[in-house]
Amino acid sequence: MKIGLLTSGGDCPGLNAVIRAAVLHGIKTYGHEFVGFRHGWRGVLEGNIMDLPRTRVKGLAGEGGTILGTSRTNPYDGPGGGPERIAVMLERHHIDAIVAIGGEGTLAGAARLAEAGLPVVGVPKTIDNDLAATDYTFGFDTAVAIATDAMDRLRTTGESHHRCMVAEVMGRHVGWIALHSGMSAGAHAVLIPEQSVSMDQVCTWVSEVHERGRSPLVVVAEGFIPEGHDEVLAAHGAEQNGRPRLGGVGEYITEQIEAATGIETRNTTLGHIQRGGAPTGFDRVLATRFGLAAVDLVSDKGWGQMVAIRGTDMIRVPFAEALDGLKTVPQYRWDEAKVLFGR
């Protein structure tokens, strides 16, 4: 078979490890041939394709980013869009299958195309770890490691100045990165989209920590909405597709904390640092296993499904099930973390 790989949506450490594992396994085990679509679905619509021989993927397991490039192009948009035109393009290039590596948006597009009869399978990716059908997505562990390291550093400078330090991390709809990095760095408050917390409560936690001689560390996910607010704080407005460009809530709560408590407070927004660079060992292994499993799925013609990890097992999940809701931080995980906040 000739298999076309694409990476779509925000990039994520581990994408290259998926590509490498898929190509190596596909060539060695099945004798498949591989190409890559450049820049996500845009490469599919424009027929922008690169060859992926074995030599092209060597040494890729530990490399950040994606050698294919990525975009947020909708496969139904534009003159080349939609299942009929994509089918023509696949035929023209003798491509038998598409492996779409992406988040819930990318996989929603893949699901529609598969429903329309195209040979598409999926590999889940996102640093946010918010896909319900899989216990973990690669990129998450790396983001948590980067954020933890940053917070360890914020704590030493915070202690030196006896300041309150705020760290804003990614997490559009869910607080997994905030929860895990906050817990691992010993944060005194963690604010996540799933839990509405008042600024009064945040300031109480901060004051209690400050009064016992420590420098408070507050971790906030970009999608956190303080109690009394109706929507996310998007200091940079909206993107082309209307989606709010998040970032700004850290600065907002910093000002509020300083004004209400009188404690000198500084914000650091980690932003895309969390998505850059080499994946951790955990993410390399997970991404590699996803790449291997995706090739097995294609070889079985398991169209309309994606690979996932449940416990330590690689499983297959129909797109419809995979896209049925986000994996939010459950109440018990928040209650557990909250024991360590404040005094």
Ligand SMILES: Nc1ncnc2c1ncn2[C@@H]1O[C@H](COP(=O)(O)OP(=O)(O)OP(=O)(O)O)[C@@H](O)[C@H]1O
């Ligand atoms: N239902 C859908 N049908 C077709 N295309 C879709 C659909 N939903 C989203 N898309 C397309 O998929 C693109 C990628 O989705 P999105 O930007 O949410 O990234 P993602 O793959 O979810 O990754 P992440 O959100 O983690 O960066 C969107 O920009 C949009 O063009």
Ligand SMILES: O=P(O)(O)OC[C@H]1O[C@](O)(CO)[C@@H](O)[C@@H]1O
């Ligand atoms: O790179 P962009 O397009 O600014 O997207 C940022 C978004 O992507 C993610 O990193 C992954 O979905 C979100 O946490 C964040 O809101």
Ligand SMILES: [Mg+2]
């Ligand atoms: Mg998305």
